[in-house]
Amino acid sequence: MTRLRSAAELEQLRSAIVSSRNPARPCIAVCAGAACHGQDSQLVADALRAEVDRLGPAAGVELRVTGCHGYCAKGPNVVVNPAELCYFEVKPEDAADVVASARNGTVVERLVYRDPVTGEASARMSEVPFYKHQTRLLIGDNTRIDPMRIDDYIAAGGYAALAKALFKMTPEQVVDEVKRANLRGRGGGGFPAGQKWETAKNAPGDERYVIVNGHEGEPGAFMDRAIFTGNPHKVLEGLIIGAYAIGSHQGYIYTRHDSPQLIRHIEQALAQAEAHGLLGQDILGSGFDFRVELHFDVGIFVSGESSALMRSIEGLPPEPRPKYIRTSVAGIRDKPSNLNNVETWANVPQIIERGAEWYAGIGTERSKGTKLVSLSGHVVASGVVEVPMGTPLRTIVHDIGGGVAQGKALKAVHFGGPMGGSIPADLVDARLDFDELAKLGAPIGAGGLLVMDEDTDMVEVARYFLEWLTNESCGKCVPCREGMWQTMRVLENITKGQGRRGDIERLEDLNDVTSAACLCALGKTSADPLKSMLRYFKPEYEAQIARGEKRDDAAVGSASR
Amino acid sequence: MDSALLNPILDQHRGKPGDLIHVLMAIQHQNHWLPREVLLQVAEALEIPFGRVMRIATLYKTFSLTPKGRHEVQVCNGISCHLRGAKELMAAIERATGVKAGETDADWRFSVQSGACLGTCSIGPEIIVDGTHHVRMTPDQVAGVLEQYP
Numbered sequence: 001m002t003r004l005r006s007a008a009e010l011e012q013l014r015s016a017i018v019s020s021r022n023p024a025r026p027c028i029a030v031c032a033g034a035a036c037h038g039q040d041s042q043l044v045a046d047a048l049r050a051e052v053d054r055l056g057p058a059a060g061v062e063l064r065v066t067g068c069h070g071y072c073a074k075g076p077n078v079v080v081n082p083a084e085l086c087y088f089e090v091k092p093e094d095a096a097d098v099v100a101s102a103r104n105g106t107v108v109e110r111l112v113y114r115d116p117v118t119g120e121a122s123a124r125m126s127e128v129p130f131y132k133h134q135t136r137l138l139i140g141d142n143t144r145i146d147p148m149r150i151d152d153y154i155a156a157g158g159y160a161a162l163a164k165a166l167f168k169m170t171p172e173q174v175v176d177e178v179k180r181a182n183l184r185g186r187g188g189g190g191f192p193a194g195q196k197w198e199t200a201k202n203a204p205g206d207e208r209y210v211i212v213n214g215h216e217g218e219p220g221a222f223m224d225r226a227i228f229t230g231n232p233h234k235v236l237e238g239l240i241i242g243a244y245a246i247g248s249h250q251g252y253i254y255t256r257h258d259s260p261q262l263i264r265h266i267e268q269a270l271a272q273a274e275a276h277g278l279l280g281q282d283i284l285g286s287g288f289d290f291r292v293e294l295h296f297d298v299g300i301f302v303s304g305e306s307s308a309l310m311r312s313i314e315g316l317p318p319e320p321r322p323k324y325i326r327t328s329v330a331g332i333r334d335k336p337s338n339l340n341n342v343e344t345w346a347n348v349p350q351i352i353e354r355g356a357e358w359y360a361g362i363g364t365e366r367s368k369g370t371k372l373v374s375l376s377g378h379v380v381a382s383g384v385v386e387v388p389m390g391t392p393l394r395t396i397v398h399d400i401g402g403g404v405a406q407g408k409a410l411k412a413v414h415f416g417g418p419m420g421g422s423i424p425a426d427l428v429d430a431r432l433d434f435d436e437l438a439k440l441g442a443p444i445g446a447g448g449l450l451v452m453d454e455d456t457d458m459v460e461v462a463r464y465f466l467e468w469l470t471n472e473s474c475g476k477c478v479p480c481r482e483g484m485w486q487t488m489r490v491l492e493n494i495t496k497g498q499g500r501r502g503d504i505e506r507l508e509d510l511n512d513v514t515s516a517a518c519l520c521a522l523g524k525t526s527a528d529p530l531k532s533m534l535r536y537f538k539p540e541y542e543a544q545i546a547r548g549e550k551r552d553d554a555a556v557g558s559a560s561r
Numbered sequence: 562m563d564s565a566l567l568n569p570i571l572d573q574h575r576g577k578p579g580d581l582i583h584v585l586m587a588i589q590h591q592n593h594w595l596p597r598e599v600l601l602q603v604a605e606a607l608e609i610p611f612g613r614v615m616r617i618a619t620l621y622k623t624f625s626l627t628p629k630g631r632h633e634v635q636v637c638n639g640i641s642c643h644l645r646g647a648k649e650l651m652a653a654i655e656r657a658t659g660v661k662a663g664e665t666d667a668d669w670r671f672s673v674q675s676g677a678c679l680g681t682c683s684i685g686p687e688i689i690v691d692g693t694h695h696v697r698m699t700p701d702q703v704a705g706v707l708e709q710y711p
């Protein structure tokens with residue numbers, strides 16, 4: 001491939017790819033996302049490949065192995081385009097029927113979605129309940145893109161936003177566009193991305209860095225992987241645009257080491273972008289240079305915290321530092337370093353391409369755009385969901401998620417993993433909004449939504465989160481290292497029926513200290529799940545403690561006899 | 562660890578202290594654990610104190626300072642798997658193998674690990690043996706799955 005030397009050459013390449021493809025030609029997309037992969041989607045892809053090869057090119061059927069489609073609970077997923085027929089729980093032996101369906105437009109009735117109550121079939125994506133309530137701006141392309149082929153991304157309009165930014169906008173205009181779109185950070189804090197960019201841009205110094213945080217260490221969060229593995233160029237394009245806006249010539253991607261597929265796709269995307277002149281020296285002939293290095297977390301949650309992550313990129317232990325000076329001013333090697341989450345970067349190309357007004361038209365007053373949500377726990381249809389901000393949680397849990405598994409009643413929904421919070425079932429009409437949910441005590445965090453059924457023991461859930469966090473803390477500061485440990489011990493005793501009088505006050509006391517005194521967000525927000533539970537589920541805690549108290553009283557009674 | 566495997570890794574990163582994690586990742590991947598004499602060579606090659614190598618090698622869960630068995634059994638204990646019964650699954654594995662998470666049995670057959678979160682919550686609880694997922698597991702299926710790995 002020759003390097004593209006101008007925006008016009010990119011457009012020429014795009015038209016060449018598009019005109020070489022027949023949009024009416026059937027294409028079978030096999031999901032190779034994490035959950036489908038775990039259910040041997042590779043065997044399904046192999047069987048489909050064998051069938052397509054057997055029929056030969058005359059059959060006119062294409063096959064694409066793609067990233068996550070979303071409906072993980074019913075994997076392995078297969079979508080037949082352009083009709084968008086959705087086939088679920090596909091097995092290798094279904095290959096012949098699926099290929100026949102692609103060729104002649106018939107529907108394989110046994111593989112389509114059926115309503116669990118009425119038995120009514122829905123064959124198209126626009127009819128399947130899991131998909132029809134979504135707005136899939138970010139993840140929608142996943143069924144049309146082979147993540148290993150930059151051509152697929154370019155055919156879908158990829159890198160047009162980069163060309164627009166480089167040739168039609170000044171860096172200041174790009175920052176301004178992102179600010180006006182009011183894009184807020186998707187990694188957990190909800191901090192306005194444009195404002196962060198501006199800080200990094202204006203910070204003193206010649207050298208500055210941009211970083212993709214793809215750590216995604218929170219249990220129950222898997223949406224970043226879905227977008228990064230399934231459409232790596234989207235994230236990369238966002239990063240390059242951000243680098244141009246901020247004036248950075250060196251970027252870093254920090255991600256998980258434990259998904260070979262994710263690593264392969266990112267490495268391939270970087271290599272292909274470089275070969276096409278979309279990375280490296282003189283990008284698209286604009287004179288702008290930008291390079292990207294890939295770094296990995298090798299298994300500790302705290303390294304997803306921005307300052308710890310930057311230490312890790314330097315090769316040092318991932319320990320956070322106090323943030324009275326922001327990392328956007330002094331980060332990697334003390335240079336201004338702008339870090340955003342995978343999903344935040346993925347939003348950038350569409351904001352540049354379609355404009356801030358369009359983007360700000362989606363969502364609520366203060367939370368704009370769509371949000372990817374990983375739906376898991378006691379829910380029927382778990383998977384990766386994308387909905388506009390402002391969508392009621394009820395829609396996500398009941399309409400998209402199909403409600404609580406095994407016909408049980410909903411007890412709580414939990415957002416944000418071990419640093420988030422739980423709200424009871426009667427608040428399920430709350431809207432997906434950074435500020436509204438934070439006020440209720442269940443901040444969105446990165447977007448992991450956990451459904452809990454009526455039999456869930458809330459003390460045990462809080463204990464689980466604390467145990468998890470104590471193993472993921474770096475141990476640098478005392479309030480985190482010791483505070484979380486003591487909190488966990490109190491909770492452990494309660495779950496064992498060894499609660500004592502005053503435990504609630506002890507927990508509240510510990511919560512106050514860790515929230516105020518810990519160095520980084522891991523410790524500071526470690527008390528959040530417990531706080532939300534003491535707010536909404538206190539009687540349950542009191543009842544469990546009372547079991548221990550009774551035991552204590554009995555012991556005192558027998559000792560005094 | 563065979564020096565024919567180790568040396569190319571070290572040569573690639575010689576004199577670059579910042580590459581420590583990359584080097585340890587490559588060795589862990591090749592050798593499945595980090596022997597002390599190898600770590601001493603890493604310190605020398607990257608020109609950093611041995612203590613710093615140990616600091617990183619002991620901090621991250623991926624790195625093992627003890628040898629591994631023939632089969633690596635991983636149980637996801639992410640919150641969704643936890644809610645769906647990962648604890649009972651772990652107990653069944655402990656009964657079947659006789660070892661706890663983080664340990665290897667006396668026959669060097671199984672190394673058992675627990676970890677979160679693999680992002681495959683929709684098909685949990687699950688155990689992963691040598692990279693193969695066994696999904697939506699119940700405790701009574703554990704023995705049958707482990708039998709497939711002699």
